Structure formats: C-alpha cells, structure tokens
Amino acid sequence: MKNFIITLTLILTLSHPGAFAAAKPAAPPNPLLSKTIAIDPGHGGYDPGAIWGDIYEKDINLRVAKAVKKHLERAGAKVVLTRDGDYNHAIAGLHGREAKRYDLNQRIKLINAHKADIAITIHVNSVSKRSYEGAEAFYHPKSAEGKKLALAIQQELRAIPGMKQRIAKISNCYMLSNTRVPAVLVEVGFLSNAHERELLQDPAYLDTLARKIAAGVVIYYTAPAGAAKQGILQKTATGLDFVFRIMEHTFFAGNRHENSRCNCIIH
Numbered sequence: 001m002k003n004f005i006i007t008l009t010l011i012l013t014l015s016h017p018g019a020f021a022a023a024k025p026a027a028p029p030n031p032l033l034s035k036t037i038a039i040d041p042g043h044g045g046y047d048p049g050a051i052w053g054d055i056y057e058k059d060i061n062l063r064v065a066k067a068v069k070k071h072l073e074r075a076g077a078k079v080v081l082t083r084d085g086d087y088n089h090a091i092a093g094l095h096g097r098e099a100k101r102y103d104l105n106q107r108i109k110l111i112n113a114h115k116a117d118i119a120i121t122i123h124v125n126s127v128s129k130r131s132y133e134g135a136e137a138f139y140h141p142k143s144a145e146g147k148k149l150a151l152a153i154q155q156e157l158r159a160i161p162g163m164k165q166r167i168a169k170i171s172n173c174y175m176l177s178n179t180r181v182p183a184v185l186v187e188v189g190f191l192s193n194a195h196e197r198e199l200l201q202d203p204a205y206l207d208t209l210a211r212k213i214a215a216g217v218v219i220y221y222t223a224p225a226g227a228a229k230q231g232i233l234q235k236t237a238t239g240l241d242f243v244f245r246i247m248e249h250t251f252f253a254g255n256r257h258e259n260s261r262c263n264c265i266i267h
C-alpha cells in the first residue's frame with residue numbers, strides 16, 4: 001500500500017508538476033493587451049530619406065518597423081503601421097516640402113484614426129561627421145509621456161552589446177510636434193558611419209534593434225505598477241530605476257554637449 005501511494009504521488013507530480021505546490025498568485029493582467037501602438041516607418045516611395053550608395057533609409061526603416069510590429073504583437077499589443085510597403089502618402093501634384101508635409105499629416109491622421117495609444121517613428125541618421133554612431137530616441141520637449149517612452153526605449157537600445165551609449169534627446173520635428181499621443185522618434189543608427197552601416201544591412205541586427213524598441217514599450221507600460229512581483233518583470237523594475245537615474249542625474253548634463261540631432265527638419 002505504501003509503495004502504491006508513493007508511485008501514485010510520483011505519477012501525479014510528474015504529470016501535474018504544480019499539483020502539490022502552493023497556489024501561486026495570479027499574474028497581473030498584461031497591459032499591452034488593451035493597447036494600440038502605431039509604428040511609422042519614415043519616408044518611402046520617391047522619398048528615400050538618407051542614402052549611402054544603394055542603401056536607402058526608407059528600406060531599413062520599413063524592415064525595423066515590421067520587426068517591431070512582430071515583437072509587440074507577440075507581447076500582446078495591437079500594432080498599426082503607417083505604411084507597409086515602399087510608398088508614401090503624398091498625392092500627385094504636390095512637390096517638395098508641401099508633399100512632405102501632406103505625407104506626414106496623412107500619417108498623423110492614420111495614427112489618430114486608429115486611436116493609437118502611442119506612436120513610434122523609425123528613422124536612420126546620417127551626418128557629415130562619420131565617427132558618429134549609435135541609436136537614439138527623441139521626444140517632444142512638452143511631452144512628459146513621450147519623454148518617459150523615449151527614456152525606456154533608449155535604455156534598452158543602450159543594452160545592445162557594442163552600442164554607443166547615447167541618451168534620449170528632445171526634438172521639435174513635425175511628427176513629434178503634431179502627433180496627439182505620446183510619440184518618440186528613433187534614429188536606429190548612422191548610415192554615415194562605416195561600422196554601423198554594415199550592421200544596418202544585417203537582418204539579425206535590425207531584429208535586435210526592433211526587439212529592444214519593443215522592450216522599451218513593454219517597460220513603458222509595465223514598470224510603474226507592481227512591476228517587481230513577477231519574475232518576468234524583474235528586469236523591467238531594474239530598467240525603470242535606470243530610466244529614472246538618467247532623468248535625474250545625467251539627462252540634462254548629457255544633453256548639452258551631445259551635438260548630434262534628429263535630421264528631420266520636415267520629417
């Protein structure tokens with residue numbers, strides 16, 4: 001009888017590993033399940049953005065944006081892309097700045113029409129100083145939520161091995177100034193830097209960038225309330241500490257002598 005009970009206990013334990021464990025507290029609801037996130041791949045169509053030889057910013061933007069969508073959907077969010085192919089939203093007859101402004105307004109209308117909770121516009125930087133490298137997030141100076149989102153994304157991007165330790169910065173560019181919801185512009189790297197140009201052509205690196213941008217969004221939504229309760233969110237809580245540390249101690253000091261900027265006067 002004793003052997004029978006031991007055998008039965010063993011079978012039950014193996015087939016139901018949690019059968020004899022204490023009941024665990026229910027996991028907190030996933031806040032991303034109720035969120036719509038707009039991802040805007042910058043440029044498109046006749047507007048290539050930054051160019052280096054036959055490498056176009058618009059193509060990198062779209063690859064990263066599609067990968068961010070994939071990762072955020074896996075995390076439970078609804079994701080809308082403002083474009084999912086090689087085009088922009090300007091209409092025939094418009095040219096130059098007027099066409100660009102029309103395109104951006106259409107993207108903003110899409111973000112609003114989908115009632116997106118946040119928006120992230122994806123770009124690639126290019127400057128005359130070829131030593132500049134590293135991904136960086138920008139937010140509008142009047143958006144506290146945009147700043148929080150940018151800091152969360154920035155700290156995740158900084159965690160990519162070998163990544164230049166840039167900081168989130170302010171920008172008054174058109175998308176950030178005119179999007180009603182918290183919005184962040186991410187320049188995923190510098191096409192003008194030889195090393196980063198190589199990386200930006202590597203699908204695995206683009207996926208890493210996308211995963212980190214998505215992780216920043218998860219931190220933005222999950223860190224404030226009860227984040228440390230679940231193992232999966234421990235990293236989140238640590239991440240938020242880091243975000244706040246940047247905000248309090250190094251953000252403003254760092255911002256003054258960082259002289260790269262979002263190259264998006266009419267973005």
Ligand SMILES: [Zn+2]
Nearest residue numbers: 042049123124
């Ligand atoms: Zn751009």
